[in-house]
Amino acid sequence: MLFSYLLMSGITTGALYGLVALGFVVVNKATGIINFAQGEFFMFAGFIAWMLHVELGVDYFVTFVLAVAFGFGLGCLTDRIAYRPLAKSDVVSLVLATVGTAFVLKGLARTIWGGKADYLAFPPITSPDPIMLGNVMVIPQQLAVLAGTAIILIVFTAFFRLTRAGKMMQATADNARAAALVGIRTDRIYTLAFGIGAAIAAAAAVLTAPLTLIYPDIGFAFFLKGFAAAVLGGLNSLPGAVLGGLIVGIAESMAGGYIHSSVMELSPFIVIMVVLTVRPSGLLGAPRARRV
Amino acid sequence: MAPFGRRNVLLALLAAASVLPAVANVYQLFIANLILVYALLAIGLNILVGYAGQLAFANAAMFGIGAYATGLLQVRLGCSFWLAFPAGALTAAAVGLAISLPALRLSGLYLALSTLAFAQATQWVFLHWESVTFGAGGFKTPPLSFAPLPIDKPLGLYYLSLALLLGLFFFAQNLVASRVGRAFVAVRDGEVAAQSLGVDLLRTKALAFGISGFYAGIAGGLYSAMLNFVAPEGFDLFQMVLQKSMIVVGGLGSITGSVLGAGLIIILLEALRAFKGLQEIVFGGLLVGFVLFMRGGLVSVLKRHLRGWEEPLRLPQPGSSVAAPGRLEAAAGGAEP
Numbered sequence: 001m002l003f004s005y006l007l008m009s010g011i012t013t014g015a016l017y018g019l020v021a022l023g024f025v026v027v028n029k030a031t032g033i034i035n036f037a038q039g040e041f042f043m044f045a046g047f048i049a050w051m052l053h054v055e056l057g058v059d060y061f062v063t064f065v066l067a068v069a070f071g072f073g074l075g076c077l078t079d080r081i082a083y084r085p086l087a088k089s090d091v092v093s094l095v096l097a098t099v100g101t102a103f104v105l106k107g108l109a110r111t112i113w114g115g116k117a118d119y120l121a122f123p124p125i126t127s128p129d130p131i132m133l134g135n136v137m138v139i140p141q142q143l144a145v146l147a148g149t150a151i152i153l154i155v156f157t158a159f160f161r162l163t164r165a166g167k168m169m170q171a172t173a174d175n176a177r178a179a180a181l182v183g184i185r186t187d188r189i190y191t192l193a194f195g196i197g198a199a200i201a202a203a204a205a206v207l208t209a210p211l212t213l214i215y216p217d218i219g220f221a222f223f224l225k226g227f228a229a230a231v232l233g234g235l236n237s238l239p240g241a242v243l244g245g246l247i248v249g250i251a252e253s254m255a256g257g258y259i260h261s262s263v264m265e266l267s268p269f270i271v272i273m274v275v276l277t278v279r280p281s282g283l284l285g286a287p288r289a290r291r292v
Numbered sequence: 293m294a295p296f297g298r299r300n301v302l303l304a305l306l307a308a309a310s311v312l313p314a315v316a317n318v319y320q321l322f323i324a325n326l327i328l329v330y331a332l333l334a335i336g337l338n339i340l341v342g343y344a345g346q347l348a349f350a351n352a353a354m355f356g357i358g359a360y361a362t363g364l365l366q367v368r369l370g371c372s373f374w375l376a377f378p379a380g381a382l383t384a385a386a387v388g389l390a391i392s393l394p395a396l397r398l399s400g401l402y403l404a405l406s407t408l409a410f411a412q413a414t415q416w417v418f419l420h421w422e423s424v425t426f427g428a429g430g431f432k433t434p435p436l437s438f439a440p441l442p443i444d445k446p447l448g449l450y451y452l453s454l455a456l457l458l459g460l461f462f463f464a465q466n467l468v469a470s471r472v473g474r475a476f477v478a479v480r481d482g483e484v485a486a487q488s489l490g491v492d493l494l495r496t497k498a499l500a501f502g503i504s505g506f507y508a509g510i511a512g513g514l515y516s517a518m519l520n521f522v523a524p525e526g527f528d529l530f531q532m533v534l535q536k537s538m539i540v541v542g543g544l545g546s547i548t549g550s551v552l553g554a555g556l557i558i559i560l561l562e563a564l565r566a567f568k569g570l571q572e573i574v575f576g577g578l579l580v581g582f583v584l585f586m587r588g589g590l591v592s593v594l595k596r597h598l599r600g601w602e603e604p605l606r607l608p609q610p611g612s613s614v615a616a617p618g619r620l621e622a623a624a625g626g627a628e629p
Binding site for chain 1: 583
């Protein structure tokens with residue numbers, strides 16, 4: 001009973017970590033960097049969704065679409081401000097610029113919404129009472145999260161496989177110079193990658209919001225766990241991100257249930273350290289030549 | 293010699309710092325002491341990030357380890373401050389050396405993230421190892437006394453910090469001009485090239501981590517004595533951004549810049565004391581703004597406009613190919629679409 005409950009909640013949070021990880025992978029595949037503001041996109045979109053849904057009474061599905069669109073815009077803006085001017089610069093500058101962006105977003109959220117309450121509650125969109133599926137106890141919102149994640153993954157895969165922009169992104173990730181030579185405007189592809197990464201984080205945030213509370217520091221927790229998931233799956237593998245997310249989520253839930261709840265916060269550190277020392281390319285990632 | 297040469301400015305700053313306690317009130321003295329502590333932190337971080345090019349995020353954790361070790365040795369084992377303080381600094385240096393072990397395998401982004409995760413784990417230990425660290429509430433350290441000397445604690449601590457900063461400033465200044473310092477810069481600008489010149493990568497990186505850990509540990513010990521109190525939240529992510537913005541604003545790859553950056557950021561922090569959100573916006577914005585528009589930091593501006601400001605700026609030129617060989621392809625693709 002406890003096991004199946006833990007497994008279910010692990011899969012749910014794991015799916016969300018997988019989405020955040022997907023955001024990392026999209027940006028990393030295209031640009032080769034890690035966007036340190038990814039967690040803050042998640043947080044900021046969560047607050048936007050809260051404002052729309054709770055304060056302005058917008059319908060949940062409309063809120064979802066608006067928040068994702070907002071996330072996309074925020075991601076594109078981050079590319080223009082903190083990535084494109086530095087694209088030829090060294091890694092130190094790029095990382096510091098995205099770290100700075102992350103803190104500006106966090107400070108903005110704290111200034112705008114922080115005064116209302118430290119932790120904002122998002123009303124559940126489904127009935128809060130658990131239901132029984134066979135002999136597994138499930139909270140309906142968990143099913144909503146899983147369904148939402150599945151839909152996002154399908155849309156995302158279709159985008160990459162079927163649309164022109166998606167194919168251009170794949171080409172750029174494969175070989176930026178060759179892509180530029182055949183006429184792909186690679187700097188637009190980078191903007192698109194940042195936008196899509198942020199949009200996925202925003203989608204994850206709106207799906208998570210009814211299950212948790214929103215606060216300005218929530219971004220960092222999801223940042224670290226999403227990154228752990230991305231590293232575990234392989235930083236350049238899209239299916240790996242989802243797989244990594246599920247593994248991190250389930251392992252964390254089990255550790256929280258059977259050992260102690262405080263161990264959950266330590267999971268990203270353990271995962272990152274073990275993967276980086278044992279298998280830096282991750283479970284499904286293609287090994288890259290070492291960057292010197 | 294030019295009147296505003298670097299040496300003259302530094303001497304003037306030192307003179308001002310020495311006579312400050314005569315004119316400052318208790319609060320101002322506290323802030324001045326805080327600046328001295330952060331100058332130590334910034335110098336250590338600049339050696340690691342600005343010179344050796346190791347993008348590590350564990351400095352706030354080292355700062356915390358220094359503070360905790362100094363405090364806990366006094367509280368748990370009854371050591372005197374004068375024993376606990378150097379022991380705390382050495383503990384931080386040892387941890388710095390230990391986390392440099394993965395640094396040989398990891399570079400750039402991976403190093404940044406693993407050290408970030410390490411910092412988070414350190415925070416977790418401070419919070420949850422309650423039988424030793426007293427958990428989230430923190431603990432009080434015994435009051436520090438300069439017993440045989442007829443001076444009170446704030447004043448004594450201020451001069452102790454000033455003396456340590458002075459000594460460690462010159463140590464850093466000489467270090468970066470030495471063979472070791474040139475090895476740091478060589479490792480930063482091209483690991484393969486450095487290795488082919490006979491630089492031992494593991495030793496050089498480990499040394500940079502150890503030295504920056506030692507500086508952070510010294511700062512941590514002084515900080516715990518200043519506050520007479522140690523708690524986990526002083527050593528979190530915000531602390532990390534604070535220190536990063538110090539070295540970026542002052543100037544990456546400049547020891548003088550670290551000191552100037554620390555002074556400026558702490559004064560700004562005090563001015564914004566009541567507004568947590570605004571602090572994050574300002575320091576995050578400074579980080580982005582300086583990286584984008586003023587890569588050499590304040591020191592590069594001083595160097596350009598003040599005659600006689602001889603600053604051995606060791607900064608990779610923006611856009612130089614040695615700075616980011618791994619990203620060359622992406623850069624070439626993005627430049628001329």
